[in-house]
Amino acid sequence: MRVKPGVRRTNGGSPRGARAPRCRGPVQHPLVTLVVLVGSGVLWAMGLQLFWLSPLSRGRRVSWSAFLVLVGIGIGLLLPLGQIWSRFLVLMLGLPVLAVADVWLLRSGRGLSFWIRACGFEVCTVFGIAGVARYVFDLVGVAAFARRTG
Numbered sequence: 001m002r003v004k005p006g007v008r009r010t011n012g013g014s015p016r017g018a019r020a021p022r023c024r025g026p027v028q029h030p031l032v033t034l035v036v037l038v039g040s041g042v043l044w045a046m047g048l049q050l051f052w053l054s055p056l057s058r059g060r061r062v063s064w065s066a067f068l069v070l071v072g073i074g075i076g077l078l079l080p081l082g083q084i085w086s087r088f089l090v091l092m093l094g095l096p097v098l099a100v101a102d103v104w105l106l107r108s109g110r111g112l113s114f115w116i117r118a119c120g121f122e123v124c125t126v127f128g129i130a131g132v133a134r135y136v137f138d139l140v141g142v143a144a145f146a147r148r149t150g
Helices: 030-052 058-078 081-093 095-106 112-140
Strands: none
Touching (some): 030 112, 081 095
């Protein structure tokens, strides 16, 4: 391989400053991202309707919503955007397991669909707020506390 004059080789043999082509996993593909975001939005809207029509008092709904927002802001402060996205995907994939655990442990008489919508609403709310918070923190120059390692 020829190297341009003035460009030094590194120990790996490639010229310094040359970048390897970036490999994208299937999760980073724009179509997958779009499908996940649209599906999450639909799940969030169904969960919001469930939450809105729940027999909880207005005070409990407001306090639970405030709690979810604060948790989202905390996650946005701690993690960079890439880690927020990857953890969101893991939780969304694990949503049926969370719903089965709720059905089995709580024995509330509510079905699997109810718990998927309820857990989905909470996960989407927390991680949506976390993503927006991280974006705002990045704009104002606040670094994430947890740095990406590796």
